[in-house]
Amino acid sequence: MSEKKTVHHVTYDLLRTLGLTTVFGNPGSTEQSFLRDFPDDFTYVLGLQEASVLAMADGFAQVRGKPALVNLHTAAGTGNAMGSLVASYKANTPLIVTAGQQTREMSLLDPYLNNREATTLPQPWVKWAYEPVRAEDVPAAFMQAYAVAMQPPRGPVFLSIPLDDWDKPALGPAVIRDVSGRIYPDTERLAAFADRISRAKRPLLLLGPEVDRDGGWDAGIAFAEKLKAPVFGSCLPDRVSFPETHPLAQGPLPMTIAGVHDALKGYDLVIAIGAQVFRYYPFVGGDYVPNGTEVLQITTDPHVSAIAPVGDSLIGSVKIALEQLVDLIDVPADRSAPAQRQLPKATTPEPTAAPLTADLVYRVISTVKPENAALVNESTSTMAHQLEWCPTAHSDSFFSTPSGGIGWGVPAAVGIALGDRERGVKRHVVATIGDGSFEYSVQAIWTAAQHKLPIIFVVFRNGEYAILKSFALLEKTPNVPGLDLPGLDIEALGTGFGLRSVTVDGTESLAKEFNAALEADGPTVIVVHTEPELPFLG
Numbered sequence: 001m002s003e004k005k006t007v008h009h010v011t012y013d014l015l016r017t018l019g020l021t022t023v024f025g026n027p028g029s030t031e032q033s034f035l036r037d038f039p040d041d042f043t044y045v046l047g048l049q050e051a052s053v054l055a056m057a058d059g060f061a062q063v064r065g066k067p068a069l070v071n072l073h074t075a076a077g078t079g080n081a082m083g084s085l086v087a088s089y090k091a092n093t094p095l096i097v098t099a100g101q102q103t104r105e106m107s108l109l110d111p112y113l114n115n116r117e118a119t120t121l122p123q124p125w126v127k128w129a130y131e132p133v134r135a136e137d138v139p140a141a142f143m144q145a146y147a148v149a150m151q152p153p154r155g156p157v158f159l160s161i162p163l164d165d166w167d168k169p170a171l172g173p174a175v176i177r178d179v180s181g182r183i184y185p186d187t188e189r190l191a192a193f194a195d196r197i198s199r200a201k202r203p204l205l206l207l208g209p210e211v212d213r214d215g216g217w218d219a220g221i222a223f224a225e226k227l228k229a230p231v232f233g234s235c236l237p238d239r240v241s242f243p244e245t246h247p248l249a250q251g252p253l254p255m256t257i258a259g260v261h262d263a264l265k266g267y268d269l270v271i272a273i274g275a276q277v278f279r280y281y282p283f284v285g286g287d288y289v290p291n292g293t294e295v296l297q298i299t300t301d302p303h304v305s306a307i308a309p310v311g312d313s314l315i316g317s318v319k320i321a322l323e324q325l326v327d328l329i330d331v332p333a334d335r336s337a338p339a340q341r342q343l344p345k346a347t348t349p350e351p352t353a354a355p356l357t358a359d360l361v362y363r364v365i366s367t368v369k370p371e372n373a374a375l376v377n378e379s380t381s382t383m384a385h386q387l388e389w390c391p392t393a394h395s396d397s398f399f400s401t402p403s404g405g406i407g408w409g410v411p412a413a414v415g416i417a418l419g420d421r422e423r424g425v426k427r428h429v430v431a432t433i434g435d436g437s438f439e440y441s442v443q444a445i446w447t448a449a450q451h452k453l454p455i456i457f458v459v460f461r462n463g464e465y466a467i468l469k470s471f472a473l474l475e476k477t478p479n480v481p482g483l484d485l486p487g488l489d490i491e492a493l494g495t496g497f498g499l500r501s502v503t504v505d506g507t508e509s510l511a512k513e514f515n516a517a518l519e520a521d522g523p524t525v526i527v528v529h530t531e532p533e534l535p536f537l538g
């Protein structure tokens with residue numbers, strides 16, 4: 001009689017079948033029983049700190065559109081990953097986050113490395129947190145975790161697995177299941193929405209981050225072109241869902257209640273698809289929408305639907321909704337498209353010495369950045385210039401922190417490049433990062449170097465947390481400490497983690513070094529001294 005297979009064996013078979021053969025992790029003694037005899041067809045991506053591990057997995061999952069597997073070190077490792085986990089939850093990124101746990105035999109004694117509140121720790125930033133009651137349940141718990149992560153709205157889930165579970169005999173082969181990744185919108189309600197859209201005199205379309213995530217980029221363009229309405233994005237977008245170079249594109253909506261109200265004046269209907277109604281940041285109060293403006297919202301996420309202060313909403317796949325709406329709506333033949341927003345043309349600026357304005361940095365980048373490159377932006381005070389010079393023109397090619405937590409962009413860029421490599425997409429990832437933001441998960445650049453990833457980190461060395469100085473003005477809070485960043489040698493950090501690293505002295509060397517980075521066999525850090533800016537926030 002053959003020996004019974006172990007939980008370890010059966011779980012690895014299951015992971016293989018589910019395509020979860022890349023493990024993002026940082027190991028400890030509580031994880032080694034899972035990682036032992038690591039199969040040749042699996043890849044372990046080592047991150048040097050768990051905030052990086054998790055955000056790398058997030059970027060990887062986002063470009064692949066499938067869950068990624070994370071393995072953290074018990075309580076301390078999970079704790080380190082929490083900021084990144086908030087971002088994954090907000091971005092509806094399907095992640096199966098696992099952590100090792102002390103052996104069951106000693107659980108009651110709360111030994112060293114025990115996580116006595118294992119399923120509480122990641123809450124509420126996971127859809128499900130579980131520690132199997134029996135070792136035999138581990139494979140089925142993974143299967144359930146996969147199902148929960150993939151069902152809309154997608155998101156991270158958490159499994160805590162005692163280290164002694166892996167060697168236990170399994171019940172038998174794992175049961176493989178498949179679940180829905182999309183929910184069809186209610187047909188009658190969608191028809192009623194279409195009717196209201198057809199009756200609108202001056203509609204405005206808001207396409208939020210969910211659209212790109214749901215694969216609805218093309219459907220959004222088709223719908224917008226039929227509607228002939230101006231198309232806005234959500235402010236502070238974590239994904240861009242409509243080509244910012246399109247004649248109908250108007251850029252993002254403002255960040256405040258008062259600002260959005262004013263932007264909506266003159267429109268009788270706002271059609272918000274895959275977007276919060278609305279995404280706000282600084283508080284500048286007022287009415288949400290002008291008198292006479294109605295709001296229709298379509299979202300995959302019941303929470304996003306529930307929190308809208310105005311308007312009617314419909315839950316379901318935004319991609320399917322957009323595809324259906326194109327055929328359901330009537331648009332008056334004489335409706336004229338809105339005036340096109342003028343974006344500047346990429347032209348080489350006059351040679352200028354550093355410190356450069358952020359505007360000049362993006363202007364140079366716009367002349368050298370490959371058309372198909374992905375952009376990850378975490379340069380908080382310079383976003384307006386990025387939008388002007390480096391607008392997003394393709395699906396799956398703009399990424400930013402969905403939670404507002406910095407320290408996401410650097411590791412996410414690494415995960416995006418790994419995901420591109422895995423799915424056979426050849427492109428560069430350009431990461432424009434503030435000198436403050438660069439420090440939070442800086443060790444992710446080591447992983448980029450180890451994997452020779454095609455990433456160009458352009459670090460804006462303005463010597464401060466510039467955006468917080470803008471905030472201090474808006475909120476009238478003078479003399480806030482801790483907003484300056486002297487004494488950081490970012491080039492040396494890059495070199496120290498094993499990357500090509502340069503500091504440029506002006507526009508010409510920026511272009512030259514960027515081109516050299518495009519030819520390099522691995523990532524490059526380009527440090528550019530910039531003048532601090534105080535962007536308008538109100």
Ligand SMILES: Cc1ncc(C[n+]2csc(CCOP(=O)(O)OP(=O)(O)O)c2C)c(N)n1
Nearest residue numbers: 380381405406434435436437464465466467
């Ligand atoms: C995890 C985390 N900690 C702190 C903050 C608060 N915060 C927001 S922006 C910012 C400064 C960013 O500075 P930098 O990256 O240099 O960009 P700049 O504003 O100078 O363009 C800080 C500290 C945050 N968003 N996330």
Ligand SMILES: [Mg+2]
Nearest residue numbers: 434435436464
């Ligand atoms: Mg800065």
